[in-house]
Amino acid sequence: MSVAAIAEGRSAGRITAPLVAVSDTIAAVLLAADLVVVCVSVLARFLFNAPVEWSDDVARGLMVGSSFFGAASALARSENLGVAFFVDMLPPGVRRTVDAVGALLVAIISFYVAFNALKMGWLTTGQTSGSGLPLEWTFYPMGVGAAFMTIFALETFGGRPLRDMIAGIVAAAVIAGLYLVWDALAPASVPSSQTLMLVGFFLTLFGGLPIGFALALAALIFIWVEGTLPGVIFAQQMARGIDNFVLLAIPFFILVGYLMEANGMSVRLIELLQRAVGKMRGGLNVVMVLSMVLFSGISGSKMADVAAVGSVLIPAARRSRQNPGGAVALLAASAVMAETIPPCINLIILGFVANLSIGGLFVAGMLPAALMALALVAVSIIFGKRPAASGEAEPRAAVSGLWTGAIASFGLIFMIFFGFKSGFATATEISAFAAVYAIAVGSLLFRELGVKNLAHCFVQSATRSGLVLFIVAAAQSLAFILTLQQVPHEVGDFMLSISGSHGVWLFMLLSIVVLVVMGSVLEGAAALIIFGPLLLPVAVKLGIDPLHFGVVLVISMGLGLFAPPLGLGLYGACLIGNVPIEQTIKPILGYLGLLLLCLLVIAFVPVISTALPHAMGY
Template sequence: MEQALHAAARPRAWPGLVRAMLATVEVTAATLLFADLVIVVVSVLSRYLFDASMVWSDDAARALLLAVSFLGASAALARGENAGVTFFVDRLSRRHRLRIDALVDVAILVVAGALAWHSWQLVEDTSGQTVGAGIPQEIFFAPLCLAAATMIVFAADRLLQHPFARVLGGTAVAAGIAAVFWVWGTYAPGSMPAMPWLMGVAFLVSLVAGTPIAFVLALTTLVFIWAGDLLPGEIFAQQMARGIDNFVLLAVPFFILVGYLMEANGMSVRLIALLQRGVGRMRGGLDVVMVLSMVVFSGISGSKMADVAAVGSVLVPAARKSGQKPGDAVALLAASAVMAETIPPCVNLIILGFVANLSIGGLFMAGLVPSALMALALVGLVILLGSRTTAPVVLGPETGSTKGMWTSGIAAFGLIAMIFGGYRSGFATATEISAFAVVYAILVGTLAFRETSWRGLGRVLRHAATRSGMVLFIVATAQSLAYVLTLQQIPHAIAELLVSISSAHGPWLFLLLSIAVLIVMGSVLEGAAALIIFGPLLMPVARQLGIEPLHYGVVLVIGMGIGLFAPPLGLGLYGSCLIGGVRLEETVWPIMKYLGLLLACLVLIALVPEITMALPHLAGY
């Protein structure tokens, strides 16, 4: 779905071994994801139809989620799909860029090796322990150890793609840095900078160098563990596992899988064709279709990059055919993804609900009106600035017949109704409903469109496992960093600072400062990481100031989304440019007008809580 943002260009060093290992990792992760799906569905049916609870199912589902997440992350590393900020290194000469790439690959190998060693220590420490259902504790941590071992192979493969001199140079620089700090800490520990400064330098340097975000977070945590000498290394692996060891997060791979299934069974392109037919030749028609398509897809797949890929792969080529500048189309595509950040079942809403202990159903309801407001604003702007289409743009023969388009529309809105109705009726939790959404998508592809084969399902499962691993690996590393930041009282200090600044002016200033923090950090970090670090930090302060938690959560998610797609650092904008096949520079000026409009909407949403809280109050949240 998404091309690599930081990938090597030359053939692999050990092509046979790497290909075989990658295939094994992907097939294993896909099989475990399917097994997780079966366990959740059977558990719900057993409880609902026969009043017989499978007491072991939650523990088994969580253990499988850990395995899928870390194996998927390993596959993402092998394919070079881990996103990193390349804005700075892209402006260097090719020679300097390649030298920095080699150093980055050394850092990735070091992190993979540390993760493998510390997770092995964790497996040994927990040997003989069991969880509530009698499942051995090692089952939860062994996949982390195994996945880290495969990461070492893939990381070494990345490194060995460089010439030997460059590998030696990168290794020497990394070893030199480690030696300097070891000597410094051993012989003059009192003169060393405070730990937050060391971590900050490690974070900024690795980020600017283009290191994938997950490895930036992991490396920053390891600096604290190695240089601080306060925590055993097992804590690093333990906190990473803890970061995703929660049944709620199982909704992430399931909703991502739904998005891939929609693309595979042809529902995506048929839905877009249906929307285009409905809009007709109105002013700015193709742009209106793009915004509406993001609204529909965000309510189905839950993954922003999956939505961007599904919509952009169809409508950006259509924009080219109609004579529109592709940079303008990609800018609107990215802005529409920001608008869709709070449309259920958004992955970031699920993650925020998990880390901040908020009702996911309540967040889903709270996000609807704000997203509708932003969608209407974008539609109004593109109509005002757009031109009348002289002829409908042909999206291609794959769109099928009118009957097929209407079948897609009915199927898509049936899926949305099932997602909302399922957990409101009490049939299942939001996480469990995501499993039934997968079953629904498989049945639609098989029975309605007859485009889902077993081979195709296997391919979709592999893609979904890799994408899920990439997202959840960031969640895991962000949790480990959040843990060490908490130990240093950094969140407490920031919270006190914000309270002191806002106390004289009321909650409105705190809301505006929060928006600024999330936009900045959302542009530097991947969205999930920013929410995991700052959600638990800022939410208690919001409660203290009398701000509704659901309202504040929606403000955080939208602010993070603006940062994620804001130039020049936003990783989401990089991904949109890759999907649309345009250079970043072509989108900078067009997207500013859209982001400016969305920022104005966000300020309005933040200062008028009724926009967010009307539906949750009606629904009893």
């Protein structure tokens, strides 16, 4: 989400507030229905040997609908991810005009998605999926969700001062008019559609347009300029980007993260770690690293992990008179370390787009994460201080049932890893049962998860997963355009030629640099979706193990995501810890430097990533 949105938590306007409630409800209900469908399907297959043939199609359709309604709710609350670093440096008047143009573009893109998704639903009426379900059931919910997005975007634009709205409309019209005049008077000198697409993407991205919309606009610029592709292809590709059963693991693991926070499991785990190692030298920092290890191994949602750990330990760092900027920097570095701890969402996304074994990626990421965790723990102990004797760093309130909570949490970890190894269920099915397990623990064992809290968890999860999956959908539409232009082939040939003359090591270093840079500019999922399929085939041709290379890509992306000054993840950690980003720059650079050294070791010592997968048959 944008930094301002996390800080402000703005609610929707008076006009659309009822619509936001409707959007929240629909997104949450569709997510809950998805959970029921997946669980019932697995139980029917396992207990009665009677697979539910339509379950996959229904689950995917429900996910597409939930994602777009969730994305609409996120848009209404201004929670979309965007790069604000550059626009913050603009003069106030220019900044207002740029913001107005961005708000107008969001409304235009949302309307284009809604119109073409509904049109696609009408065109597919009467057609059915492999299991016999109507195809329009996928596109109509998507179109209605995008229509909600359009309404929310228009209200955001209309809520600006009239002068700013006029300035935004005029600026957008001038840009479009200049292109049309240029194309009419000197068509031979007009830049290619590829160039316009690239320029439009970076201008809007650095202008603060939310990342998902910047990706979608890049694809639309090509479609509009070329004029050969119908708009329904754009909507079809967006739906195709998330219409996959594997990606259902994303909203379910995000749900697990929110449930852990609501059912008391998070607090119990952190408290137990504080009592176990909190009194040692640098103990609070060690607790922070270990907490991120445990939470990333359960919830899969990075920002949910950061919020759960940071909301408890950053106040504890303040009470112990520790530098809060250093604590937030370590929190961000721990999130980078945890990028390859299963069931990380980015591993799931990479496995999906690059056609890699998700279970294999999960196993391959464990030793690299352990290496980085040990490095962070060692630094925390060496440079850390013992907590104050007064015990001010202790939590303010005791938490009962610590060992019960720990056992329940480790039971969830065991369920996830046993499910993958045994082959009992897929990543999506395991994530669904993990969510059910978290609900049962919170409501029956801890008795802290009431109906209201449960409903709130589903709404939050649907909104957060809608944000992520909308970016995935937009990135898929751009990836489709890049494929049409044979960009993957050209990139592959270029990288192969460089590696052929200089060695595989140069390809590995270039891949790391590309993902670090693009990870800082784009949200992690978008960087992996675009560059994963481009680079992985080249790596395979050069003899690099794909699981090993996938782990290197994900860690590189994580370094960029939390690197100043652009890293969106770092801004999120600072806002959760209520610390200005300036206070974190110096310590985070030290931590990221350490993690970069670990990454280079992982990249050039492949056995760290491949030993466990090979031993376990992946």
